[in-house]
Amino acid sequence: MSRTLSIWRWQLIFTGSMLAVVVVIAAFSPHTFGNPLVALGLVVLVATTLATLMVPWPRIPQSIVVAVPLLDALAVGLATSAPGMRIELLWVFPVAWLASYFALPWVFAGIGFISACLLLFTSRSGEPADVLVRVLIVVLTLSFLGTTIRIGAQRSRAARRLLQRQSEQAERAADRAQTQEQRVTQVIDALDVALVVVNADGRILKMNDAYRTLYGRDRFGAALPSTAVEYDERRGAPLSPERTTLSLAARAEELRSERIWLFDQEGRWRALQASTQRLADATARDRSTLLIIDDVTALIEAAEERRTLTAIVSHELRNPLMAILGHVDLLRERHDLPGSVVAQLEVISNASERMQRLVESTQDEARRASESLPEPVDLRQVVDASAASYSAIARSNRQELVVEGLDRLVVRGDAFRLRQVLDNLLSNAVKYTPGGGGIRVSLGADDGGAVLTIADTGDGMTADEVARVFDPYFRTARAVVGGAPGTGLGMGIARDIVSDHDGSIEVGSAPGAGTRVTVRFPLTEEDGS
Known part of the structure; x- marks a missing residue:
């Protein structure tokens, strides 16, 4: 089809030029048409044009196509027979046609x-x-013109072929690069090590499946509603948003197997080792950092199991050692034993005493490691840390999250477990409050007790649902139908933790009136105000 269009285009351009000349002749020298050769030239032109439009060119050999520009040249030659006609310039068209498509x-x-x-x-x-x-x-002009056009056409075709080959090579290279990137992505996603690339603005550029699963993120990097929180140590203090691994990597701070603890959304402790690696960048603005997070929980748990086994073995060795030492003492009180036996008993006694001291030392270390005494905890700091972790999700949901009340409220307990309570309550408030709603956290004290209140403007619950809110796996019908994520265990866990701290938790709610959760703890001897 492209061949046919090219032939039509050349012929119609030439025919249009000739017709323009004919119009000029008819206007200023009409007697010229009385010349039979001129008339014959016009007939040849019209016949050639009609034949060009009617012939099925895809089925015609290339050698036949050359007849068309030659017939056009004949038509111009016949028209030049009239005296005073100077239309030799029109021979440029058939010469240009021949030079463009023929040898x-x-x-x-x-x-x-x-x-x-x-x-x-x-x-x-x-x-x-x-x-x-x-x-x-005329001959020299057309010869130079034809040669120039032919050379230009050859160069143009060569350049077009080169560009086409380069384009094909670029497409193949792009396909190979895409395939290679997909393979690399598959390999990285198959790793158990969590990998994430973050830029200076704190935006996640790339991450693998291990990181998505560990921190509860979608494939675009957005944080999903999750209670996963980083801690400086197990059951320790939660890391502030500025000290999380992602923030440190965004600031290009150097980490080398830094130990952190993550309490994930499944309620499990995970021991992590975080390292950072600066990536090559063009400018400081394009700076990016690779954050490598290795889950070493299994290694830590194995070490703990070894310590537990050591403690058990030590405990079980204590009784037989006491028996050995007791019988050795009884034998040493006898006076009828040979001297060699007394010396052997002394060796047994010394060895048993050394082993007994080793067992007692091992038991003391295990006992100190297992002890966890309640300590004073500023409830306001716990609330601020939990609210900071949920503020980004609240903003994305167009929710107003406000913390108010006392700036200091000290209770005695476990900071980590108290943070669990706050995370569960705030997670529910954010999850079940519609966009544009509000969540208010208040801290106060009355009758010698600390009072924590979390109130939201969500859909609320019926009286029957409030009565069952602490039951394991219970979820409201609205949450189930709406597809809100959750297991129905959070409120029960929160109640058990509050109870362990000698506190109480109450839930008040009504359909369309939101939900209000009130938690009370005993205050320490320190002034909670």
């Missing part, structure tokens, strides 16, 4: 044909020298 011999053959037409049909009025000069000028 150079065809170009010179066409120029030779045009020279013959010029000698046969052109008016010979004037001196022979003038006619000869005219013929030579």
